[in-house]
Amino acid sequence: MAGLDYFEVECTxxxxxxxxxxxxxxxxxxxxxxxxxxxxxxIDPQYPLFVAAGFIRPPRSVIKISDVGNVLLQDGQATIAVGDETYLAAMLKILWQKLGHDNVDQPDRFTVIIKNTQIPKDIRDWVVVDPAESLFKDLIYAIQVIAPEGFKVRRENYGKNRFSYAASENTLPAADVEKIIADRFARMEEALK
Incomplete structure (x- = not known):
């Protein structure tokens, strides 16, 4: 599969x-x-058991207001010349939350003006989007879509550039599932060397 350095589906x-x-x-x-x-x-249809184990690349760095546009502080107001509309909605939401809806004006799609309030000196560094915050949720949601329907017993884990997901109709014996997951990680580590 394009984009993945390792991809395998093992089914009995x-x-x-x-x-x-x-x-x-x-x-x-x-x-x-x-x-x-x-x-x-x-996948083991006899048990039944579905396990997904994976490695992730480091997520992109956070998106700050200065990444969305150039900030000009002048005469007690801030003018943001929007250069990347991708995160404009998220930036506006942050500005409204922190500074108040009445103090943030958007006269056109490329300009945001903040006035009638104290402009924080660190406004350029305010985080608009942190991709790492939603990454685990997005991964687990995608794996749930891939997994067979009806598997209600689930075990999820995420951390240190890896994630795992196990699902079944039956109780999941922790030792057995952990061994299956560890074996899959070992195979991937060997293949990715």
């Missing part, structure tokens, strides 16, 4: 080709191909 029965198609489509639709470095999906 036929069906891995279908999961490859489903996983490819879901990761593309959720714009996660640039974030997920490696993914190993393990």
């Amino acid at each position: 029965e036929d069906g891995s080709d279908n999961y490859i198609k489903v996983a490819t489509t879901v990761l593309q639709d959720h714009n996660l191909l640039g974030i997920v470095e490696g993914l190993h999906i393990y």
Whole structure:
């Protein structure tokens, strides 16, 4: 799959080709191909058990107001000349929350003016979007879409550039699931060397 350095679907029965198609489509639709470095999906229909283990690339750095536009502080007001509209809505939300809706004016789509309030000196450095905050939620949601429907018993884990997800209709024995996940991570680590 384009974007992934490692991708494998391991299934005890036929069906891995279908999961490859489903996983490819879901990761593309959720714009996660640039974030997920490696993914190993393990499926055992007899148990039944679905496990996904993966490595992620470091997320992009935070987006600050200065990344959205140039900030000019003059005569007790701030004028932001918007250069990247991608994060304009998120920036406006932050400004409204911190400075009040009445103090933030947007006369056109490329200009935001803040007046009638004290302008913080660090306004350029205010975080508009932190991609790491939503990354885990986005990954787990995508994996839930890939997983078979009806699997209500779930175990999720995320941290240190890796994530895992296990789901079943039955109780998940912690030791067994942890061994399956550890084995999949070991395979990916070996392949990604």
